[in-house]
Amino acid sequence: MKTYKIVVLGDFGVGKTSLIRRYVLDEFSEAYRATIGVHIYKHLDSLEGDDLEVSLVVWDIEGAPLPGEQTRRYIVGASGAVIVGDLTRDDPFPAMWQAADMFEEALPGRPLCLALNKSDIASVKSPETVKRMARRYDCSVFETSARTGDAVNTMFRALARSILSLGL
């Protein structure tokens, strides 16, 4: 079975690690512990309805408002990306645009999805921007909560389906 690399990108403190740990380990911690460098998670998942198994290696990449040169190196070979923003922030989108632009520039045509995280405590303040981003990157948007698990598995599985459908 082929294993696909997925990178999770976004500003620090937006919940990238929490989303991954919810997906892979089904756990959540309130404590903030910064990710340094890259954390690697290997996960075997079943895609419901498709009767398919998919092997993923999820890269949890150190967060930054502007993705740096090291992040560009880390995304090499990725089949897809999750771009994470924090709904509790006044404007979570600039960092999301930056990350999505960088991914698309480095790996054109590879699927990505947008995770608007912490949906259990905040809601989307700028739906127009979300629509614009979804159109710009031709991607799905998920309002996720790592705390409750809302839309987390759905999002990773949707991304996995997109990767498989492209035959990557």
Add this chain to the structure above:
Amino acid sequence: MDLQPDLLTATLGIVVIRLDDDLTVTEVHGEIDDLAPGHDIRETMPVLYGLEEALAGPDVDIAMPLIQTGRNNDEPVSLHIRRDPETGGLWLFRRDVSEESAIHRQLVQNHNSLSLAQAELVKARDAAREADRTKTAFLANVSHELRTPLHVIIGGASILSKTGERRPDPSEVVEYATDIHESGILLLQLVDDLIDLSRSETGDLTLYEESCDLCTIVAGIVSLCRDLPEARGTRIDSDIPDERVGLTGDARRLKQVLLNLISNALKAVNGLAEAKVTVTVDPDGPRLIVADNGAGMTAEDLAIARQPFGQPRAAVRAKGAGLGLAIVHRLVALHGGDLVIETAPNEGLTAIVTFDPARARPAS
């Protein structure tokens, strides 16, 4: 490349691994768990999945300075993969960077925590500034609303106190006394509203709950409103079920809600049209609907009207301090209800109060 793997391992503790092009391990220099010649390196180092294409090139030189590996992501290592230009083989150098990563972690953790705390402080500062601005605007509005009737009272009383030739004639006395009386009532209403608003802000507005009948409340208030001077020329209809609509609530406050909504409707139609009060029992809960066919308002004006002292620019300037809707909103919320307002310019306004179905009960 004059590579001496065993020397690197012995002196720097670097694990050196030689790989085939299909990423099979051919040599291991140094100690590493679960890895031996013949293994697929990706099974031990899943970080290499996805890099197959990049590793197939002739000039491979990939550096990953800090990768957390291990079952709990607690084994920080740096990886460096290079292709030996002479033999064409791939060499992977794995170095334990626990010490550097501990320092790096502390720096990043401190930086990120400080940045997040700073963002929270900025939010709190902005909220405090906004609260201060609101308070200042509130005081200015209160002052303005107090001054107008006070001027009428002071001016009227001054004229009434004159003697001799400047004494007002009997018809003027009645007129000034009436103005003073109306201004006094306006002031009392304003003070009552302010007290309600203040108590609702501090959570001290208490409901005296009992079993009420919405139909009785509506019938009484509609009858009262028909006799109001500002209702002259306006038809106020009501549509209420034959059966009682029981609700657990504070009857006095529910009457206040209805009175404020009808009063707003009367100001909107300005004696030219009609207002209608309806009571329904829906699955979502009992509903109280007050509709008028007046001027209506834009969404922007509605947002202003919802605020204390909010006076929509496009609305007809009428009596009142602009506290009514804000108080209605709070009283409805205290009853576990929801206030929805549907309006558009020249299409009237409909205020829909939906009460929590749990509050619905047979009225006694």
